[in-house]
Amino acid sequence: STNQERERGFNDVLKEAGLAPYRREVGHYSFSGAQEAARKLFGSRPYPDAVFVANDHMAIAAMDVLRLELGLRVPEDVGVVGFDDVPQAAWGSYRLTTVVQSVEDMVSATVDLLHEQMQGEVNSRNVIVPCRIVERDSVRPRESSNTAKSHQ
Template sequence: MKSAPRAQDVADLAQVSQSAVSRTFTPGASVSEEMRSKVLAAAQRLGYRPNALARSLITRQSRIVALVMSYLENQFYPLVIEKLSQKLQKEGYHVLMFIADIDEGADGVLADILQYQVDGIVLASTMLSPTLAKSCSDLGVPVVQFNRISDLAGLTRYATSSVTSDNAVGGRLAAELFVARGYERIAFLAGLEDSSTSLERERGFTEALADLGSDLAYRDTGHYSFQCAQDAVRRLFDRADRPDALFVANDHMAIAAMDVLRLELGLQVPDEVGIIGFDDVPQAAWGAYQLTTVSQRVQPMVDATVALLLEQMCGEVHAREIVVPCTLIERKTVRAAT
């Protein structure tokens, strides 16, 4: 078999040093445009491809970031994967994705993650445990939580950071709109009972209702599942004094709720019941739904996450919590202003 061309072969053909070849294929390394052109032309002529695994043994950096999620049912997270992967690739890193069991969280895939010698970890739609935080801290692997925060005992000693939307403000915006449009029997459909995002959205929502002289009439939990959300909506509306407004912890469940309310129960949205979601996924703007929702700004959240990772992978390990503002997008599921 013909042996693969080596970096030295490229250097000889381009009449440069082997270190110049190495710098040309190292993201972020300093090399002149003239040098880069000569090396790339020689590499193309020889059919040379750099060996990322071999380079990682030398540099002790894999240039891999682990992304851990518990589920992809929520349409918000495919957007996150796309934007996060693109941003990291521009910085010379690649994403290795792991799906964790929703009950075990990232701990269930910890051994698999660490055997790849990843340079950093992003946790999205899954929780950070003290066990995982300690293991990563001991190994010097930075962890950034995306759209989650942890307040578990023992985590404060580890330099774990987080990036979230201002979920409490988002909940407040939803409450203010419902009250302003004359809704009175207002309900909340939570995600998971231990999810920081759902808890913060509910807190902002109920506090704003109280400030406005209203109360939360009913609540249920949809477990961030389409089917569970539909079941919860059936329970919430199986009463004579059913809600006339429903704030839902994410758009995925809000779409499930709309299907039940309109197609099963025959209720008119928004006249008989108003609905507000959270995330502003692309499906929320579809003509069949036109969902009023609180918009999470995915790109600024991704930018902040990557910036934190890069800081910590360079040794600047300080726990930081970044909160990105959110906005309310009004469409057709809340009564128009009069």
């Protein structure tokens, strides 16, 4: 369900912006699977401008393929965004921009749901844990409104 919710959230935000996914591949939450997915995504031109990867370890695998096999520059040629903010995401050679959820909030919500079930309150419900983005160097900086105007 985590994968489905992440993808749904990604697609919802694209739709709100009037966009649709350019291409889609599945890395099956493995390093080698993510490498193969990156090879497929960038197997033909035109290349995507950016990729959103379902977790940071797969994003790191994708970055390795983009840089080392395809000779692309991150973020100049392609932006990469991951999910989870694992410690490796902050390493100097990756500086991965990533989405993170509060582990404490997820644990608290899980404990609350389990407690409800133990009390016989078997209400099926979704819990939404807010996310935030950790901006690093794997995406181009956002243009300020002044910069955007000067390019028009």
